[in-house]
Amino acid sequence: MITDIKQYLAPLTNNERGVLYAAAFGRSMRGPWVERTQSVEAELTKYRNKKRIPDGQKDKAIMGLVEKGYATIRPRRGNYVTRNGRGLWGKDGGTVWLGRKEYPVHKLLTEIQNGSTRYRVGLWELVEVIPVEDVKGAIYKHREQQDNAARLEVIARAQRVSLKQTELEAKMLRLCEQYVREYSNSSPYADEADDYDRYRVAGIIREIESHAKEMDRWVYRRRQIEHDAKHAQEQMA
Numbered sequence: 001m002i003t004d005i006k007q008y009l010a011p012l013t014n015n016e017r018g019v020l021y022a023a024a025f026g027r028s029m030r031g032p033w034v035e036r037t038q039s040v041e042a043e044l045t046k047y048r049n050k051k052r053i054p055d056g057q058k059d060k061a062i063m064g065l066v067e068k069g070y071a072t073i074r075p076r077r078g079n080y081v082t083r084n085g086r087g088l089w090g091k092d093g094g095t096v097w098l099g100r101k102e103y104p105v106h107k108l109l110t111e112i113q114n115g116s117t118r119y120r121v122g123l124w125e126l127v128e129v130i131p132v133e134d135v136k137g138a139i140y141k142h143r144e145q146q147d148n149a150a151r152l153e154v155i156a157r158a159q160r161v162s163l164k165q166t167e168l169e170a171k172m173l174r175l176c177e178q179y180v181r182e183y184s185n186s187s188p189y190a191d192e193a194d195d196y197d198r199y200r201v202a203g204i205i206r207e208i209e210s211h212a213k214e215m216d217r218w219v220y221r222r223r224q225i226e227h228d229a230k231h232a233q234e235q236m237a
Contacts, residue, residue, distance in 0.1 A: 002138040013066065015061035017043050018053050020070055022175045023129035024136040027077075029058060030125055042141050056126035065129065073127040075106040080126060151232035156230030161222050168215050175208045 002008045009017055018036030019029070021043060027033045033178075035050035037043045053061065065071040079102035109126045183201060 002133050002135070004120050005044065005135075005138040005142045006040050008133070008135075008138065010044060012070065013061065013064065015036060015053050015057050016064045016068075016070070018050070018056065019061040019129060020065055020131060020135060021139075023071060024131050029062070029127065029129060035060065036125075053122065054055060056120060062123055062127065062129055062179060069132065070130060072130045073123075074130060075126055076128050078105060079103055080105050080108055080121065109131055119158060127181045134141070151236055154225075154232040155229045158225050161225055164218070165222065168211070172208070172211055172215065175204065175211060179204050179208070 009020075012020065015034040017040070019034060022029070022031075023035040032052060032157075035048070037048050037050050042048055064071065065156050066073060081102050098221075105126050108121065109123075110124070112123065113119075178199075186191050
């Protein structure tokens with residue numbers, strides 16, 4: 001049983017992880033979706049930044065998984081069909097033209113595993129890779145834990161909206177009190193007011209105006225935060 005998927009995958013190469021991931025999610029070794037990433041973290045994300053593993057590198061990755069105890073292999077069902085009529089074995093290092101033929105996969109695999117070198121076919125074309133542990137389940141569990149951590153942060157952010165609201169209102173109140181305190185008995189725009197008074201009141205008014213816009217934006221931001229928190233709570237229920 002895998003308790004820490006990151007630690008479990010750490011000893012593997014990029015190609016080995018990619019093959020193991022493909023096998024865990026039921027992808028054929030012959031398909032185009034056997035892909036690798038550059039790190040364990042990238043392997044575990046929902047949207048993997050991936051690159052296709054070349055066919056010539058698959059055999060080494062498969063055998064690496066088997067040797068390290070991460071997977072077993074079994075012959076896929078059916079027959080192997082020679083491509084474009086080419087034969088599977090060579091003569092004096094060359095390839096013999098045999099026409100279109102079919103060969104039982106399990107027999108080919110048995111001969112290759114017994115050391116035969118006459119066949120020109122990759123192991124990845126003949127086998128299914130079977131993870132020895134529930135890699136798919138461990139990856140899903142890890143992603144769920146990551147998602148829950150993000151949801152808890154969203155909920156915590158919603159719990160702080162009242163404090164943010166209080167701070168915004170307190171700042172607006174201080175700005176308004178400052179204006180009243182300094183100009184309740186005289187207008188800064190009176191004929192006798194000097195340029196410095198006009199300069200100072202313009203600064204206060206700009207602060208009030210800027211903060212009013214911030215409070216207006218906060219109304220919509222708070223609504224979205226609370227909506228996201230409600231959705232996160234429903235997902236965790």
